[in-house]
Amino acid sequence: MSETGIGASVKRLEDYRFLTGRGTYTDDINQPGQTHAYILRSPHAHATINSIDTSAAAAAPGVVAIFTGADMEVGSLPCGWQIHNKDGSPMAEPGHPPLAQGKVRHVGDQVAVVIAETLAQARSAAELIEVDYSELPAVVDMNKALAGGTLVHDDVADNLCYDWELGDEGEVDKAIAGAHHVTEIDIVNNRLIPNAMEPRAAIGSFDRATGEYTLYTTSQNPHVIRLLMGAFVLQIPEHKLRIVAPDVGGGFGSKIYHYAEEAIVTWAAPKVGRPIKWTADRSESFITDAHGRDHITNVKLALDESGKFLALKVNTKANMGAYLSTFATCVPTYLYATLLAGVYTTPVIYAGVKAIFTNTTPVDAYRGAGRPEASYLIERVVDRAAREMGIPQDEIRRKNFIPRDAFPYQTPVALEYDSGDYEATLNSAMKNADVDGFAARKAASEAKGKLRGLGYSTYVEACGIAPSAVVGSLGARAGLFESANVRVNPTGSVTIFTGSHSHGQGHETTFAQLVSETLGLPLDQVEISHGDTNKVAFGMGTYGSRSLAVGGEAMMKAMNKIIDKSKKIAAHVLEAAEADIEFKDGKFTVAGTDKEMTFGEVALTAYVPHNFPHDTLEPGLEEQAFYDPMNFTYPGGCHIVEVEVDPDTGVVKVDRVTASDDVGRVINPMIVAGQTHGGLAQGIGQALLEGCIYDDNGQLLTGSYMDYTMPRADDLPNFSTSNEVTLCAHNSLGVKGVGETGAIGSPPAVINAIVDALSGLGVTDISMPATPQKVWQAIQGAKAAA
Ligand code: MCN
Known part of the structure; x- marks a missing residue:
């Protein structure tokens, strides 16, 4: 293994600029003549706008322009996935105007934009805008929303976006009716607020000379924003619209979507004739960044007497919030229901999903999204079933695992898993977690008056979101493949233009490692360029842990084209047959001779062609490739969490976290471990600390860090992470994604561990976030019932 190639723990090349404060984020960018935008937002969750009087605000110092929905008649912010109801009819797809048109539907909805010389002036002027609202009752609870009465959108009956299903309900009901044992559980998946380190920001400008619009934005996928905003909202031809996503400080899904503010500053820029900058403050982020999760589900698992799973039935209500965000509709359907087989051989599965509008912030993908x-x-229902049937947690899982020799494995819920070895990750996690020593640790806790529990989670996920044949059939309105352009410069250095976008994942390092390995170059001869639609021809961006498995493969394809052309050049110069040219360690050699050319010499020949096969080849050395994979990739693994609970206070201490994951071939073990650590922290945050709460009027009660608790370093132990490897069967690198595994596997392991700790008291369930108050109440409730 080379020190800079595949498998090397190269330190992140981008970290010098990030750690020394030299990153360039959207808000760091300032343009000559720039103005500042402040968005006036609705204080109400649901209201009719009778009138907006901007006259006093318009006369305030520094104000350049004010626009309301009446001024901005543009297309609706689009939704990228169309879901069909059980009866075949299309989902309800109400409009989503960038500035409210006559009605506001959640606290934070955009009402007007004030553009001024300074942000302070814009903000002060906004206070002078008089909006006459007639407040309407708000609907927040999904069950109440389904009962009708208050409608978020007048034309959407019972607030039902869609009523979708997967699987044969009759067959599943039959299996449940005839089963030896049925475990049933009601589950809430708590709503989360994403909290990227960098708040969203956008700068719109317009060049009257060229007619070109430029938008700098905090986006995970600038080309997708160009497509959605250009084609659907503002009708700007793509070649006149440049989107730049410079350094972006985290997204976790929340920066995938096309947000209103991007359209507003771009649309308004030619009107004021100056660039316009908008940056969210943290309070705005809480109420306008798309939230995540928010499902309520009834689940039934049917088992035979030996503990073999016979059927799974799931009925889910999924909150969409007030409008459909870009990917919202596919999260509770194709990113969720299709994963319900998990790592098990459950023969029949049914999922019914109702997506529901409420007067809350739109909900969309957040790290893991559906998975x-x-x-x-x-994993909660399996844990419960094992307890009810007296089967050890590892045994019930082994009994039902898809065996390692059963791949490719067709699940009953549409997906075909290509590879995996769930026993291997379970075994290594149990070893690394020292499960054998748990009894002694439990006794030691008990001696201190504490309770100790051990929780398992064995999971699989589908990522590498792309395969256009699959996602097209699932309802996506665009293919999700990826492109790469490899430009070999005349002296042999390489610039890669990739459609993937790095906002914390370390692509500038891992992608450079792929180049180093493939073309035999040192890392300082490689540059990874991303995030600018004027540089990168095409891209679909970064989400769904797709960048390596899809974007990386596109790079491999383009590099292989470079090698093929280089061989032709080398064959000509070295006067040998092309078939005799071998490429290894950055050198082209004629097999069996000492005749050779370096990669740099071939590059120079391509551009300074005095000895070049003009008659058969074009000069230059630059190749483009598109890659559309056959399938998703299927990382899986086992997470084991050990907690210690203080029964007097309900405080849960996460004592040990062990993750054994299979993410295929690992390109950079240090980055993979870092990604796993981040995901675990988020998963543990969801399980113990984070929870978004609205009151009945649709006011967000957890709208600041005083009320919304993020995981901090001292909430977490040292993590034990390791990797088992089964190669992805359909990409040349054998890689699967890692970006979301930690957040997918860990929450059930935490909750299962708490239930294990409290099981002696008779507690069978605890909902997320398992705050000290909830745990304490569960303990008191169990004691009272005993
Ligand atoms: N990698 C590797 N070997 C593998 C798999 C991945 O070395 N077998 C490396 C990749 O080359 C890349 C990193 O690990 O440098 C993550 O790769 P991948 O799994 O392809 O995920 P993406 O790069 O597509 O990132 C998206 C993913 C998602 S969906 C969320 S959400 C998330 C995440 O990444 N958001 C993040 N990690 C994040 N990390 C940070 N710091 N900030 C975010 O917003």
């Missing part, structure tokens, strides 16, 4: 919700309910 954490699926793995949570599967």
